[in-house]
Amino acid sequence: MTVPGKLLSKLDPAAIDKLAARLPAGSAVVSATNGKTTTSAMAAEILRPRFRLAHNRSGANLVSGVASTLLAAGDAELGLLEVDEGALPEVLRRVRPRAVLLGNLFRDQLDRYGELELVAERWRRAVGDLPSTTAVVLNADDPQVGSLRDDAVHYGLDDPAVARPALQHAADSKYCIRCGTPYLYAAAYVGHLGDYRCPNCGHARPALQVSAGSIELEGLERAAFDLRTPEGSRRVELALPGLYNVYNALGAAALARALGASLDEIVDGLGSFSAAFGRFERIAVDGKQMLLLLIKNPAGANEAVRTLVDGRAPRLAVVALNDAIADGRDVSWIWDVDFEPLLAGLDTVVVSGGRAAELALRCKYGGLDESKIEVVPDLARALDRGLELTPDGGELVVLPTYTAMLALQRVIAERGLAKKYWERAA
Amino acid sequence: MIIRVGHLYPDYLNIYADRGNIAVFAQRAARRGHELRVDEIGMDDRIVPGGHDLYYVGGGQDREQLLVAENLARKAQPLIDAVHGGAALLAVCGGYQLLGRGYKGFHGEDMPGVGLLPLETVAGERRMIGDVLLETELGPIAGFENHAGRTYLDEGAEPLGRVVSGFGNDGRSGYEGCRLLRAIGTYLHGPLLPRNPQLADWLLQEAIAHRTGGDALELAPLPDELEAQAQAVAAERARSRGGKF
Numbered sequence: 001m002t003v004p005g006k007l008l009s010k011l012d013p014a015a016i017d018k019l020a021a022r023l024p025a026g027s028a029v030v031s032a033t034n035g036k037t038t039t040s041a042m043a044a045e046i047l048r049p050r051f052r053l054a055h056n057r058s059g060a061n062l063v064s065g066v067a068s069t070l071l072a073a074g075d076a077e078l079g080l081l082e083v084d085e086g087a088l089p090e091v092l093r094r095v096r097p098r099a100v101l102l103g104n105l106f107r108d109q110l111d112r113y114g115e116l117e118l119v120a121e122r123w124r125r126a127v128g129d130l131p132s133t134t135a136v137v138l139n140a141d142d143p144q145v146g147s148l149r150d151d152a153v154h155y156g157l158d159d160p161a162v163a164r165p166a167l168q169h170a171a172d173s174k175y176c177i178r179c180g181t182p183y184l185y186a187a188a189y190v191g192h193l194g195d196y197r198c199p200n201c202g203h204a205r206p207a208l209q210v211s212a213g214s215i216e217l218e219g220l221e222r223a224a225f226d227l228r229t230p231e232g233s234r235r236v237e238l239a240l241p242g243l244y245n246v247y248n249a250l251g252a253a254a255l256a257r258a259l260g261a262s263l264d265e266i267v268d269g270l271g272s273f274s275a276a277f278g279r280f281e282r283i284a285v286d287g288k289q290m291l292l293l294l295i296k297n298p299a300g301a302n303e304a305v306r307t308l309v310d311g312r313a314p315r316l317a318v319v320a321l322n323d324a325i326a327d328g329r330d331v332s333w334i335w336d337v338d339f340e341p342l343l344a345g346l347d348t349v350v351v352s353g354g355r356a357a358e359l360a361l362r363c364k365y366g367g368l369d370e371s372k373i374e375v376v377p378d379l380a381r382a383l384d385r386g387l388e389l390t391p392d393g394g395e396l397v398v399l400p401t402y403t404a405m406l407a408l409q410r411v412i413a414e415r416g417l418a419k420k421y422w423e424r425a426a
Numbered sequence: 427m428i429i430r431v432g433h434l435y436p437d438y439l440n441i442y443a444d445r446g447n448i449a450v451f452a453q454r455a456a457r458r459g460h461e462l463r464v465d466e467i468g469m470d471d472r473i474v475p476g477g478h479d480l481y482y483v484g485g486g487q488d489r490e491q492l493l494v495a496e497n498l499a500r501k502a503q504p505l506i507d508a509v510h511g512g513a514a515l516l517a518v519c520g521g522y523q524l525l526g527r528g529y530k531g532f533h534g535e536d537m538p539g540v541g542l543l544p545l546e547t548v549a550g551e552r553r554m555i556g557d558v559l560l561e562t563e564l565g566p567i568a569g570f571e572n573h574a575g576r577t578y579l580d581e582g583a584e585p586l587g588r589v590v591s592g593f594g595n596d597g598r599s600g601y602e603g604c605r606l607l608r609a610i611g612t613y614l615h616g617p618l619l620p621r622n623p624q625l626a627d628w629l630l631q632e633a634i635a636h637r638t639g640g641d642a643l644e645l646a647p648l649p650d651e652l653e654a655q656a657q658a659v660a661a662e663r664a665r666s667r668g669g670k671f
Binding site: 107115116117174175180182323329330331332333334335336354355357358360361362364365366370373375 | 653658659
C-alpha cells in the first residue's frame with residue numbers, strides 16, 4: 001500500500017514537503033505509543049463535517065505511509081496524519097503541521113525503538129523545533145509528554161474516583177524526569193498516566209485546559225464523561241469501553257478544538273464513533289459473536305484485560321502472539337502484562353500465533369493449570385477451535401497482536417464474515 | 427524448605443519482564459515442595475551475606491540503571507562476600523553489566539560496578555539487538571538480547587556459553603555471559619528462565635545447597651513440554667535471524 005510512497009520519497013525526497021504544502025487547511029499530526037489509530041479516527045469523525053480529509057486511516061504511519069496519503073489526497077483540505085513514534089521527528093520537520101497531538105509514551109517494542117528515554121529525547125527536540133504558530137496539544141498526565149512544551153494545550157483526566165489504587169507493574173515513567181525521585185500520584189489512571197507530583201523538586205502535572213471529569217465506565221459497552229474546556233462543559237457519550245478510550249476521545253477533542261471545531265461538533269463526532277480497525281470489534285458468526293481486542297504492549301494489553309474483567313469476565317479466550325517486526329521481535333513484553341485477573345476466570349485459553357508456546361508459558365507461570373491451555377499455532381485453526389468451544393449465543397474473546405490481527409481479519413474476510421477493513425466505508 | 431531470594435532494585439531494574447524469572451523460580455520450587463520467599467532489596471536496604479540463598483538483579487533502562495549504579499556499588503563488598511560464601515546469583519543485562527568493574531559510557535556517563543565478575547563493559551555505537559542461541563554446559567539456552575554495551579571478559583574468566591547465533595558479550599568473541607562460583611550473568615532476557623528451565627533448576631539447586639550447607643543435589647525433573655516447545659521456537663528464531671554485524 002505504501003509502495004507509491006516509498007518510490008516517491010526515493011525519487012524526490014522533498015516531495016512530502018511539497019505535497020503537504022498543497023493542503024489549503026494544512027495538516028494535523030497525531031502520535032503516541034498507544035491509541036494513535038483510534039484517536040486520529042475519532043478526530044476524523046469530528047472534523048469531517050468541517051474539512052475534506054487526507055487521513056491515513058489504514059494505519060500506514062511511517063514516512064512512506066504519510067507520503068502515500070498525501071499523494072492520494074486529491075482535493076482534500078486538511079491532512080490528518082497518524083504518525084509512528086519513531087517517524088515523528090522527520091514528519092514534523094517535513095510536513096510542518098499546524099497542529100500536533102502527542103498522547104503518551106509507553107514501553108513498546110524495545111527492539112525497534114530503543115528505550116523510552118531515547119524516543120522522549122527525540123520528541124523533545126522535534127517539538128522544540130516547531131514554530132510558535134503550531135498548536136501543540138499534550139497529554140499532561142504523562143510526565144514525559146506533558147513536559148514537552150510549556151506553552152501547549154494540556155489535557156488530562158480529572159476524576160480520582162476512577163483512578164487505580166497503585167501504579168501497575170508495567171508503569172514506565174515512575175521517576176521524576178528532572179531529579180529521579182519517585183513521583184507521588186494523587187491519581188494513577190492508565191499505567192503511569194495520572195496526576196503526579198515529585199516530592200523532591202516539585203515537578204508536577206501541568207494545569208489542564210481540557211479535561212474529562214465525572215467519568216462513567218460501563219463494562220464492555222460504553223463510557224461517558226464531562227468534557228471540560230474553556231468554552232464550556234458538555235457530556236460525551238462513547239460507544240467504546242475503557243479508560244484508555246476516554247483518553248483517546250479527550251485527545252481527539254482537544255486536537256479538534258485546536259483546529260477550530262465547536263463543542264457541538266466534538267460531542268456529535270465522538271458520539272457517532274465506532275471502533276477503529278480491530279480495536280474493539282464485534283463480529284457475528286453463526287449465532288455467536290467474536291470480540292476482537294488488539295494487544296500490542298503492556299499498557300494497552302493491561303487496559304484490554306481490565307476492561308474485559310470489569311465487564312463479564314470471559315471463561316474462554318483466544319490469545320495470539322506473533323513476533324514479526326510490527327509486533328516486536330522481542331516477546332518479553334507479555335510477561336509485563338497483568339494477565340492474571342483474566343487467567344483466574346478462564347476454563348480454557350487457546351494460545352496461537354508464531355510464539356504460541358511462549359504465551360502458553362506465560363499462562364502456566366501466571367498460575368493457569370496446564371490442562372486449561374491449548375496450543376494451536378495456526379491462527380485459522382485457533383479461531384475455529386475457539387468458536388467450537390463457544391456456546392450458541394455466546395461471545396468469543398480474541399486478543400491478537402498486530403500481525404496476528406491482520407491475519408485473522410484476512411481469515412474472517414475470506415469466510416465472508418466481515419468486509420476487509422480497507423474496504424469499509426470511511 | 428524456604429529458599430530466600432534477594433531481589434535487587436525491583437522498582438528500577440525490571441525492563442525485560444524480570445518478574446517472569448521470579449515466577450519461574452517460585453513455581454518450580456513449589457513443585458518440589460519448597461517455598462520461595464522473595465525480599466526486595468532497594469536503595470535503603472542492606473545486603474547481609476548469608477541472609478539470602480539466591481540473588482536476582484534485572485535489567486533497566488539507561489536512566490534507571492544509572493540511578494541504582496552508585497547505590498549498588500556501595501553494597502559491593504557484602505554482595506561479593508555473599509557470593510563467595512556460596513549464594514547463587516542471576517544477573518540479566520543491565521544487572522550483569524553492573525556486576526563487573528563498571529560501564530564506560532560514550533560521553534563520560536560512566537557507571538561504577540560491583541567488581542564481582544571479572545569483566546568490564548564499554549558503550550558501543552550500534553545496539554546489539556536480536557534473538558540469541560547459546561550452547562552451554564547446562565544445554566542450549568535461547569533468549570533475546572538488546573544492549574549497547576560491549577562486555578569484555580578478563581583472560582581466564584568463564585563465559586556462560588558459546589554463541590551459536592546472535593551477538594553475545596561483545597559481538598566478536600563468540601562468547602556470552604559469565605559464570606563465577608554459583609553466579610551467572612548474561613545479556614539474555616525473554617525473560618530468560620521460562621523457556622530455559624534447566625538454568626532455573628540449576629540456580630535453585632545451588633541455592634538449596636547454600637541453604638543446607640551441603641552439596642548441590644539435582645532436583646527431580648518436571649514435565650517441561652511447553653518449555654521445550656518454546657525453546658525450540660526461540661532457538662529457530664535465533665538461527666534464522668539472530669544478530670550479526
